[in-house]
Amino acid sequence: MQVGARKMVVLGTGGTIAGTASDGADNIGYKAGQVGVQQLLGAVPGLARVAGGELVAEQVAQLDSKDMDFGVWLRLAQRCQAHLADPQVQGIVITHGTDTLEETAWFLRLVLEASKPVVLTCAMRPATALAPDGPQNLLDAFAVAATPGARGVVAVAAGVLHGAAQVRKVHPYRVDAFDSGDAGPLGWVEEGRVRLARDWPDAAAVYPGALAWLAEPAAAWPRVEVVMSHAGASGRLVDLLVADGIDGLAVAATGNGTLHQDLEAALLRAQAAGVRVRVTSRCALGRVLPRPGDALVADEAGLGAVKLRVSLLLELLAARKG
Numbered sequence: 001m002q003v004g005a006r007k008m009v010v011l012g013t014g015g016t017i018a019g020t021a022s023d024g025a026d027n028i029g030y031k032a033g034q035v036g037v038q039q040l041l042g043a044v045p046g047l048a049r050v051a052g053g054e055l056v057a058e059q060v061a062q063l064d065s066k067d068m069d070f071g072v073w074l075r076l077a078q079r080c081q082a083h084l085a086d087p088q089v090q091g092i093v094i095t096h097g098t099d100t101l102e103e104t105a106w107f108l109r110l111v112l113e114a115s116k117p118v119v120l121t122c123a124m125r126p127a128t129a130l131a132p133d134g135p136q137n138l139l140d141a142f143a144v145a146a147t148p149g150a151r152g153v154v155a156v157a158a159g160v161l162h163g164a165a166q167v168r169k170v171h172p173y174r175v176d177a178f179d180s181g182d183a184g185p186l187g188w189v190e191e192g193r194v195r196l197a198r199d200w201p202d203a204a205a206v207y208p209g210a211l212a213w214l215a216e217p218a219a220a221w222p223r224v225e226v227v228m229s230h231a232g233a234s235g236r237l238v239d240l241l242v243a244d245g246i247d248g249l250a251v252a253a254t255g256n257g258t259l260h261q262d263l264e265a266a267l268l269r270a271q272a273a274g275v276r277v278r279v280t281s282r283c284a285l286g287r288v289l290p291r292p293g294d295a296l297v298a299d300e301a302g303l304g305a306v307k308l309r310v311s312l313l314l315e316l317l318a319a320r321k322g
C-alpha cells in the first residue's frame with residue numbers, strides 16, 4: 001500500500017458473484033452478471049472499514065465470463081491502468097466470473113504495471129444462494145488489496161490467494177474451485193489477514209506498450225486458436241485454420257508435449273507457412289520439458305493452453321510492433 005493512499009477501487013465485470021436465481025437453493029440455474037457492483041458492495045458489511053477510506057465502484061462490464069471478449073479486456077485493463085496511476089489508490093479489486101478468470105488475470109499480468117495490488121475475485125454460488133460465497137470472497141479481496149506491500153495481479157477465492165501465472169479453475173461446482181498446481185498457493189486470507197507462502201508476484205508488465213498499441217483505432221488483435229492432441233487427432237482442423245488466415249496456435253499436447261503424428265505434421269506445415277505455434281501439455285500439472293531438436297517451441301512456464309493462447313496474442317502483437 002502506498003503511504004497515504006486512501007482509495008480502494010472495485011471494477012465489476014459480472015459473473016456468478018453478480019448472478020441471480022429465482023430459487024435460493026438453485027446453484028446452477030442462475031443467470032450470471034445481474035447485480036450491479038455497487039449493490040454487491042452494499043451487501044457486505046465491513047468492506048468500508050477494510051478499505052479504510054474512499055470506495056470507488058465502476059461497472060466495466062456485466063457478463064457471464066464465458067462470453068469474455070477482447071473489448072472488455074481492453075476496457076478493464078485501461079481502467080486498471082488509470083486507477084493504478086492515481087497516487088490516492090491503494091489497490092484494485094475486480095469482480096469476475098470464475099470460468100475465464102485465469103485468462104483475464106494472465107492478460108492483466110502481461111500488460112499492467114501493477115506496483116499496487118490488482119485482486120480478482122469471484123463466486124461459485126450466485127448472490128441469491130442460501131449460502132453465497134461472494135461476500136466473503138469480496139471481503140478477502142479487500143483485505144489483500146489493503147495489505148501493505150501487496151503488488152501484482154492475484155486472485156482470491158475460498159480464502160486462498162493465487163498468482164496470475166498459476167491460478168486455474170479446476171472444479172466446475174465446488175466452492176473451492178481454484179488451484180495453483182505444483183507451485184501451491186501464493187498464500188491464504190484468514191480473518192482479514194494475508195499469510196503469504198511466497199513473495200508477491202512481479203509488478204512489471206511483460207508487454208509495457210501493449211495497451212497503447214491495442215487502443216489504436218485500427219488495432220486488430222491477432223487470431224490465435226487452441227487445438228488439442230488426442231487419440232484419432234488429424235491435421236484437418238489446423239489446415240483449415242491456416243487456410244482461414246490464423247496467426248497463432250496454442251496446442252494442448254499429450255504428456256510431455258507429444259503430438260499425434262498427423263496433427264504434428266499439420267502443425268509443422270502451419271509453422272512453415274508463418275503461423276506461430278506453441279506447445280503446452282494437456283496434463284493438469286507440471287510443464288513441458290523441451291528435448292533437443294524439438295521443432296515446435298514448448299511452454300516451459302507450464303501456463304496451460306488457455307493462458308498460453310493469451311501469451312501468444314501478446315507475443316504476436318509485440319512482433320507486429322517490431
Ligand code: SIN
Nearest residue numbers: 015016065097098099
Ligand atoms: C461466469 O464465469 O461468469 C459464470 C460462472 C461463474 O462465475 O462461476
